[in-house]
Amino acid sequence: MSNLNLFRIDDMPFRLKEEHDFEWLSNLGKVFCVFDEQDSGNICFGVEKDGIKKFVKYAGAKTIAFSGQTEDAIATLRKSVTLYQNINHPHLVTLLDHFETEKGYALVFEWFEGECLHSHWAFPPPQKYQHPDSPYYRFKKLPLESRLKSFECILEFHVHVEKMSYVAVDFYDGSILYDFNRHITKICDIDLYQKKPYTNTMGRLWGSSRFMSPEEFELGARIDSKTNVFNMGAIAFSLFGGELDRSFSKWDAGEALYKVAQKAVKKDRNLRYSTVEELYMDWVGLVG
Structure with missing residues (x-):
């Protein structure tokens, strides 16, 4: 430049x-x-x-x-x-x-003293996964309990989004801010969230393909709570697993929660949880 x-x-x-x-x-x-x-x-x-x-x-x-x-x-x-x-x-x-x-x-x-978990301009892949200063790398090194609490905040927020009759569009790890000193999670960049009912009028919607459901690539598809369930499941695999490698060997939050996340990211939307709230209730019930 x-x-x-x-x-x-x-x-x-x-x-x-x-x-x-x-x-x-x-x-x-x-x-x-x-x-x-x-x-x-x-x-x-x-x-x-x-x-x-x-x-x-x-x-x-x-x-x-x-x-x-x-x-x-x-x-x-x-x-x-x-x-x-x-x-x-x-x-x-x-x-x-x-x-x-x-x-x-x-x-x-x-102002929030948090760091974006996907600061792609500072730590583009593969640095995001490997560099010791990368917020994502540091987050993955946190104790499981801290990461579980953070994900619970993300779920709670999207249960609220659902109840307010909105759907999350373009939510990804770059929308998550984490304060490593106070261990507080905040959501940012909800600029493209949409009021329900919402239909995919673009073909490929806005967002990171790492977290997008099949219907977010399908012109005319309904974008709803089941879409957001997939999104939350994909986020879980990023925070506790191997992101797009969704094998159990990459997962570090136990078999029961793995099954919850697996159900959330089913390609067949009819096999997923119906709502983010259903996903949330199963998840927190297992975390205890």
């Missing part, structure tokens, strides 16, 4: 395809970190003012990894405000404010 595309705010460097006006950011505080490599069309900033940190998510700039239209990124981020407000939950990052700028749209969140 040419230096012509390298910019700075408060001495923090970041890259864009072209220059963009971020003067409005100064009202929110001093920028102490920038996340500029997301493929969503958003650029994100950590800002601090009067000792209080916040996370700013912005659409409107031409980011380096986004191949779509800037207008679409703005529309998606603007629509996500309703999602954060309606699905509000203790395990979801907290939306504080949102507003339009001259050339885009911004969401302001409470």
Whole structure:
């Protein structure tokens, strides 16, 4: 990337395809970190003012990894405000404010001292699995009890999503934040969650194929609670097993929970749990 595309705010460097006006950011505080490599069309900033940190998510700039239209990124981020407000939950990052700028749209969140379990720009595969500084690698090295508690938070959140009549779209390990000091899990990036009933109008939906059900690749398929059951099962195999290698030899959470996860990721949706709540009840019943 040419230096012509390298910019700075408060001495923090970041890259864009072209220059963009971020003067409005100064009202929110001093920028102490920038996340500029997301493929969503958003650029994100950590800002601090009067000792209080916040996370700013912005659409409107031409980011380096986004191949779509800037207008679409703005529309998606603007629509996500309703999602954060309606699905509000203790395990979801907290939306504080949102507003339009001259050339885009911004969401302001409470800062959470967590690390993204799939920081693909810093630790792309295979580093994600092997590098000792990778958040995913460090999470997998945590005691089983800590990982079970984290997954229970993820399930609890999606039981709530289900009860609020939404379906999770584009939920993957990059949507999971983990605070390694306080052992707290938070969910972020629910921007593409959809209100039920929802039908696959794209063929291949948004998301990471590692966690997607067969119907998320099928034009006209119903996307519902059984779809989310598959998603949760795939997440379980990532946190406790070999991710796409779903053999028992890679699993470290016991045979009973393995069977629960196996049922969740059945290709035949009729063989899965009917709801995330059913999956959750079986799972926590076995964890005790």
